[in-house]
Amino acid sequence: MRTTWDFTGTRALVAGAGGIGTVIARELSAAGATVVVLDVDKDKLAETGVNSLAADLTSPDACRAAVAEARQLLGGIDVFVHAVGVNDRRPVLETPDEVWDRLIAVNLTSAFHLGRAVGAVMVPSGYGRVVYLSSVSGLLAHRHHAPYAATKGGINQLLRVMAREWAPHGVTVNAVAPGYTETDLTRDYLATPGMRDSLESLVPAGRLGRPDDLTGPVLFLASAESAFVTGQVLYVDGGRTLV
Secondary structure (H helix, E strand, O other): OOOOOOOOOOEEEEEOOOHHHHHHHHHHHHOOOEEEEEEOOHHHHHHHOOEEEEOOOOOHHHHHHHHHHHHHHHOOOOEEEEOOOOOOOOOHHHOOHHHHHHHHHHHHHHHHHHHHHHHHHHHHHOOEEEEEEOOHHHOOOOOOOHHHHHHHHHHHHHHHHHHHHHHHHOEEEEEEEEOOEOOOOOHHHHOOOOHHHHHHOOOOOOOOEOOHHHHHHHHHHOOHHHOOOOOOEEEEOOOHHHO
């Protein structure tokens, strides 16, 4: 059984310097990859410990410019991981226009513009691994998650189309879909009285996820060994989607 990964010589771009994105960037770096991380938050970028670029990932032009700069720094792009995501939990009837617009822009629009810019690098080179961070919310109908769920469901279908179009060129496109995971995005929500126990009761594994639960699945999909896996959403949720 594999216990270590060798990404020596791999050039990896990670979008999102939140908890999951940072862990993935560090693991890729530790496995030998040269890594660049993108995020709008300069403080979070400084905490990653790897090369970084500040960029507004909701802007199409900024996405293209960031990918172009990362390509120049890396000398090419072999792996792209999209770990950008925000949430705002409230009922549909209480969701303001600006909340919908913000989540679509941050979660889904960035996924399209960054993915397209990266694909424009990978397809001509004949090789690439694209991995999106989706969510069980893209499949399950969680209350108070409408905009977030819509973005993750959108990512799931976006990657399938990318996967079909780019498969003849040696480029795979997949996603890892976590269940509730202990990150900055969920910390305040999990601190709500009774919320942690309630969510853990829904997981057959009996606990919530941790960022390091995702690194193995992501690194597999980012590796050369996953060459015949494309267009897939891998649920890493302790069995949450089984019940």
